Amino acid sequence: MNAKTPKEARRAVMQLTLLRILVYAILVFLSILCLFSFYMLFINASRSNGQLQAGFTLIPGGHMLENFKNAWTDSSINIPRGLLNSFIIASLTAVLTTYFSALTAYGFQAYDFKGKKFLFAFIMAIMVIPTQVSASGFVQLCYKFGLTNNYLVLILPGIAAPIVFFYIKQYMESNLPMEIVDAARVDGCGEFRTFNTIILPMLKPALAVQLIFSFVQSWNNYFLPSLLLTKAEKKTVPIMIAQLRSADYSKFDMGKVYMFILLAILPVLIVYIILSKSIIKGVTAGSVKG
DSSP states (O other): OOOOOHHHHHHHHHHHHHHHHHHHHHHHHHHHHHHHHHHHHHHHHTSOHHHHHHOOOSSOOSOHHHHHHHHHTOSSOOHHHHHHHHHHHHHHHHHHHHHHHHHHHHHHHHOOOTTHHHHHHHHHHHHTSOHHHHHHHHHHHHHHTTOTTOTHHHHGGGGOOHHHHHHHHHHHHHHOOHHHHHHHHHTTOOHHHHIIIIIHHHTHHHHHHHHHHHHHHHHTOOHHHHHHOOSGGGOOHHHHHHHHHTSOGGGOOHHHHHHHHHHHHHHHHHHHHHHHHHHTSOHHHHHHHO
């Protein structure tokens, strides 16, 4: 074994230090870039329509309350109702998607059954099919059975989420010791009780990540809701933002639009802040707390 000379050791330490500085510099730059977008949204939400048309600036405009009042009391849309509609759809979709995807992944992980490889390949094949491919038939089916303006047609199909299933299954393969499941079976614990009281707490980091992603995806979903929700009191935030942006030029107010976008982002940030703590928790800590 060749020992490094003091000069080589110092050179290695210097290279490691420079690499670490470079990595931190890149991370800081990317963080500033992301935060700058939120900062500009806040700035634009505080500017009037005339100020926004005048050009770019980093200084707040002083019209924050005015824009908030104009957006909140807009007669063409009902922002409080839209936020509530989006929250109901997104929260239920996220919870159901994450739970049933984890349950499906557990079934594949804990059991060996005939056709297992075929079913897994089938789910992976569905994962690469765009939503727009099946949207036409799904929308026609909803209109045929009178299921338009019904939140269930937006929530229930979200339960089948191949991407969420695949992520959780991969997490189980590397972090779920099957000995715990076998021990629970020996103790007489039922399968659903084992899953709900033992497995789910061990999956907290993965579940938190998928809850965030599923919530954001459902919250920002515009395609299907715009086709299935026609009543004003049923419309979600993305539909209302599109309505504001497509308003008549004489009534178009950029400050109001930016304020609505800011209000639309706040629930997503709140959900992320609440769930982000679970992401960094270790799988062992999660199983002990469960």
